[in-house]
Each structure stands twice: as structure tokens, then as C-alpha cells.
Amino acid sequence: MLRGLRSLESRMVLLLGFAGLSGALVFAGVTQWPLPQLLVWLKHDLGINLGAPAHFGFYSALVISVAFLLPVSLWLGHYVMAPVTKLLRALEGAVASYRDGDFSFSIAATRRDELGELIRMHNALGQTLREQRQNLAQRELLLDTVVQNTPVALVLTDASGRVTYANIAARHLFNEGRTLHGLSFIELLSDSPEALRRAVEGGEDALLTVEMDGGEETFHLSQRSFRLQGRPHRLQLFRRMTRELSRQEVATWKRVIRVISHELNNSLAPISSLAHSGAELARRGDTxxxxxxxxxxxxxxxxxxxxxxGYASFAKLPAPQPVAIAWQPFLDGLSLHCKFQLRGSIPEQPGWFDAGQIEQVLINLIKNAHESGSADDGVSLSLAAIGRDMRIEVADRGPGMSETVLAQALLPFYSTKRSGTGLGLALAREIVEAHGGRIALANREEGGLRVSLMLPLGR
Structure with missing residues (x-):
């Protein structure tokens, strides 16, 4: 019973019931007893005439009851609602603090009714928000520390081209270590090399070499656009690649020298031996x-x-001159150089590439497919338009490649054949990437190898 009375709803029901009972008692007291009897006694026994009738009518009794009960009801309502009003004001202040980002506000939980439960839930919410705020602050601090200390120069600009964020590397690269915040990035680049300015204005990823500080510096530029807090922003990342490229260049030259030395020795040693043998035969007259x-x-x-x-052709590869290519005449010309089975239908949309270079790539791939040991009818070529790209696929039924060979097959000077130069697949990759496409190798589930070329469709 006492637990039920702690409920705010039970208290309100009890209050309304008490108010109704009080109103009925006052109305009965005015119309029935004791007010009429009191007035008669005052008039007859004491001779006091108040000018009031001995009996009150309905409306008169109602007016007297309201006049008596209204002040009492107002006081009682204020007494009952005062804690609720105080709590609501406290909640209003807490919500306003949360809106301003202050989650330290809490309310003392002394009540044991529904309002007390609301207070406890509010305090739990505040505790959760405080913990999340602290975790976010720690993560933001960690992220800012990583970004500020990375060797990659990072610049974030808004829609007007002004810098909203830049790390330490960017400040040293573009403004001698001074802050970049609020400055126009285009104006900052006015003192930078022209190649760097053109790359940024181009809006695409780029690998460029510029003259800086009396020497050559190679940068890889990455650019991305996105919306931050509903507003367009652009992120530029400038990564120095000079040391990495120098190490790779040295490693490449070592590999080239090793391959060339091997081939020269394999050819010059027999030539030297045969020349000596020929001279000896000529001396003896054995012609x-x-x-x-x-x-x-x-x-x-x-x-x-x-x-x-072969090495010269790799080094002197010209830039492609892509044009619209009709597939049927192109495939007819390709079939004159090598045999293959055409799988699937020919797309209606023309290709967009340098016919001579892509034909060279496909001839080399189909030749490799035949040399893999695949039957002639197992060497196939298929075409398929996928989104904004055209996929050209050459497949065979040979033994395929191991995972180790697959991972290195496209590298220059890595040969998948005993007598190969290691340039065929590397040259194919160079040509395809010069077209803005990509090449991929994969083993087929039923056996064999699949080489896929993805070339952009049109401009």
C-alpha cells in the first residue's frame, strides 16, 4: 500500500479524490448541515441576524463552496506541484547544458517515484555522454598526433580554396614552418614549382619530379573531394618519394645488369668458343x-x-594515341597473327585505345597461352563492357601459375619461361596502364590462366 502511494500517479489520483470529497462535504455543509442550523441558532437564541437565509439554494451553495475551496485548492496544487516544477526546471537546465556541449550536469536523485526514475535515467545518460566525449577526445588527440607527425604533407581546403587544416610537414613544405590556417592554398603555391601547381590544379593523382632546394624531389600527390559538416572540402596529400624511388631504381638497375650479364654471357661465350674453333679449322684447312x-x-x-x-622497345615505348576502334575489324586483323576462340558476343560500343599497342599486347598474351601447353581450342578471347570499362580477357587451359609466380609475373625482368627476357608481361602492363587501365592475372578454377585487361571506354 505504501509502495503504491509513492507513485506520482497514485498521489494525483488521491489528491483528486480528496478534492472531490472536500467539495461534496462543503456543499452538504452549506445546504444541509451544519451551516443552516448555525444560522438559525444565532438568530433565535442569540438574536444575531446575519441577513442570510435559513436555507441556501443550489447556486448560492455552489458559489459559497467555490469561494471556500478555491484558495485551498490553489495552495494545495502549488504544494503538490512545487517539486515537479523544480525538477522540470533542473531538467531544462541539464538539457541546455548538453546542447552547449557540457555533460558534467547531474541532478540529485532523492525521489522514489516516476520522477526519481527519470532523474536516474537522465544521470545515466549524462555519464554515458561524458564517457563517450572522453573517448572521442582521446581518439582525436591520438589521430591528431599521428597526422601531425607523419612525413606526408597534408593540406585540407574548403570550397573557397582556403586552408582549414595542415600538419607540420605541410607547414614546412609550403610556408617555412609557419601556420597555413586561413591562407589561400593557390596563393601559397605561387612560389612553388610550376609542375607542382599544375598537378594540384589538375585535380587528379599524380607522380611528379620538381626542382627544390637545389635538387630534384619526387612527390606522389593524392587528391580527394568530400563533404565535411555539409560543406565541400578537398584533401591533398604530398608524399616524398625520392628516397623510395632511388632505392627502387638502384634495385632495378642491379636486376637489369644481372639479366643482361646473364644473356650476354650465354651468347658471347659460345660465340667466342665457336670463333676460336672456326679459326682452328681454317688453320688446318678443314673448311x-x-x-x-x-x-x-x-x-x-x-x-x-x-x-x-626487346629492351629497347620497352625503354622507347611511345605514348598511346587512343581512338575509337570497331571491334570486328580489329579482331579480324588480330586473327591473322594468332589463333584463338572468340567467346561470347562482340559489344556494340567501340573500344577506345591505340590499336597498334593493344594488338601487340594481345598477340603476346595469346602467344604465351599457346606456349603454356594449352590445346588450340582452349585458348580463348572474350569482350565485355563493365560499367565505364571494357574487359578484354585471354584465357587458356595450361597449368596456370603458382602464387609466387602470379605475384611477380608483371614485374620487369621477371621471366615465367626458362628462355624468356622478362619483358613480355611487363610491357603489356606498361601499355595498359598508359591507357589508364589495369591488367590482372588469375588461375582458372578448371585449370589454366586468365589474363584480364580493363580499358576505359571513351573519353
């Missing part, structure tokens, strides 16, 4: 065997010439 010796020397010389020519 019948000289044609065979000279033929072998010629074959090794032609092999060496082809090897050097």
Missing part, C-alpha cells in the same frame, strides 16, 4: 665444317640482337 660454325655464331648473334631490341 667443310666452317658453315656450321658460322651458322651457330649467326644464330647466337640474332638471339642477342633480339634480346637487346
Amino acid at each position: 667443310t665444317r666452317l658453315p656450321g660454325v658460322f651458322a651457330t655464331i649467326g644464330e647466337r648473334a640474332r638471339h642477342l640482337h633480339g634480346f637487346i631490341a
Whole structure:
């Protein structure tokens, strides 16, 4: 029973019931007893005439009851609602503090009714918000520490091109260590090399080499646009690549020298030996065997010439000149150089590439497919438009490649064949990427290898 009375709803019901009962008692007292009897006694026994009737009518009794009960009701209502009003004001202040970002506000929980439960839930919410705020602050501090100390120069600009955030590396790169906040990034770049300005204005990722501080510096520029707090922003990342590229260049040159030395030794050693043998045969007058010796020397010389020519073609690869290419004539011309099975239908949309370079790539891939040991009818070519790209796929039914070979097959000077130069797939990758596309190798589930070229469709 006492637990039920602690409920705010029970108290309000009890209050309303008490008010109704009090009104009925006052009305009965005015109309029935004791007020009429009191007035008669005062008039007859004491001779006091108040001028009031001995009996009151309904409306008169109602007016007297209201006049008596209204002040009492107002006081009682104020007494009952005062704690509720105080609590609501406290909650209003707490919500205003939360709106301003201050989550330290809490309310003393002394009540044991529904309002007390509301206070406890409010305090729990405040505690949760405080903990989340603290975690966010710690994460923000960690992120800012990482960003500020990264060697990559980071610049964030708003829609007007003014810098809203820049890390330490960016300040040293563009403003001698001074702050960049609020400055126009385009104006800051006015003192930078022209190649750097053009790359930023181009809005695309780029790899560029510029003259800075009396030497050459290579940068990789990444640019992304996004919306922050509903407003457009642009993020630029400038990564110095000079040391990494220098190390890779040295490693590449070592690999090139090793491959060239190997090929030269494999060709020059037999040529030297055969030349000595030919001279000995000529000295002895044994001319019948000289044609065979000279033929072998010629074959090794032609092999060496082809090897050097392959490296020269890789180094002198011209920039592609893409144009719209109709597929049927292109495939008809390709079939004159190599055999393949066309899988699927020919897309209606024309391709957009340098026909000579892509034909060179496909001839090399189809040739590799035949040399893998696949049957002639197992070598296939298929075309498919995927989004804004055209996929050209060459597949075979050979043994495929191991995971180790797959990971390195596209690297320059890495040969997948015993007598290869390591330039075929690397040259294919170079041509495809020069077109703005990409190349991928994967083993087929049923056996064999699949080489996929993704080329952009049109401008």
C-alpha cells in the first residue's frame, strides 16, 4: 500500500479524490448541515441576524463552496506541484547544458517515484555522454598526433580554396614552418614549382619530379573531394618519394645488369668458343665444317640482337594515341597473327585505345597461352563492357601459375619461361596502364590462366 502511494500517479489520483470529497462535504455543509442550523441558532437564541437565509439554494451553495475551496485548492496544487516544477526546471537546465556541449550536469536523485526514475535515467545518460566525449577526445588527440607527425604533407581546403587544416610537414613544405590556417592554398603555391601547381590544379593523382632546394624531389600527390559538416572540402596529400624511388631504381638497375650479364654471357661465350674453333679449322684447312660454325655464331648473334631490341622497345615505348576502334575489324586483323576462340558476343560500343599497342599486347598474351601447353581450342578471347570499362580477357587451359609466380609475373625482368627476357608481361602492363587501365592475372578454377585487361571506354 505504501509502495503504491509513492507513485506520482497514485498521489494525483488521491489528491483528486480528496478534492472531490472536500467539495461534496462543503456543499452538504452549506445546504444541509451544519451551516443552516448555525444560522438559525444565532438568530433565535442569540438574536444575531446575519441577513442570510435559513436555507441556501443550489447556486448560492455552489458559489459559497467555490469561494471556500478555491484558495485551498490553489495552495494545495502549488504544494503538490512545487517539486515537479523544480525538477522540470533542473531538467531544462541539464538539457541546455548538453546542447552547449557540457555533460558534467547531474541532478540529485532523492525521489522514489516516476520522477526519481527519470532523474536516474537522465544521470545515466549524462555519464554515458561524458564517457563517450572522453573517448572521442582521446581518439582525436591520438589521430591528431599521428597526422601531425607523419612525413606526408597534408593540406585540407574548403570550397573557397582556403586552408582549414595542415600538419607540420605541410607547414614546412609550403610556408617555412609557419601556420597555413586561413591562407589561400593557390596563393601559397605561387612560389612553388610550376609542375607542382599544375598537378594540384589538375585535380587528379599524380607522380611528379620538381626542382627544390637545389635538387630534384619526387612527390606522389593524392587528391580527394568530400563533404565535411555539409560543406565541400578537398584533401591533398604530398608524399616524398625520392628516397623510395632511388632505392627502387638502384634495385632495378642491379636486376637489369644481372639479366643482361646473364644473356650476354650465354651468347658471347659460345660465340667466342665457336670463333676460336672456326679459326682452328681454317688453320688446318678443314673448311667443310666452317658453315656450321658460322651458322651457330649467326644464330647466337640474332638471339642477342633480339634480346637487346626487346629492351629497347620497352625503354622507347611511345605514348598511346587512343581512338575509337570497331571491334570486328580489329579482331579480324588480330586473327591473322594468332589463333584463338572468340567467346561470347562482340559489344556494340567501340573500344577506345591505340590499336597498334593493344594488338601487340594481345598477340603476346595469346602467344604465351599457346606456349603454356594449352590445346588450340582452349585458348580463348572474350569482350565485355563493365560499367565505364571494357574487359578484354585471354584465357587458356595450361597449368596456370603458382602464387609466387602470379605475384611477380608483371614485374620487369621477371621471366615465367626458362628462355624468356622478362619483358613480355611487363610491357603489356606498361601499355595498359598508359591507357589508364589495369591488367590482372588469375588461375582458372578448371585449370589454366586468365589474363584480364580493363580499358576505359571513351573519353
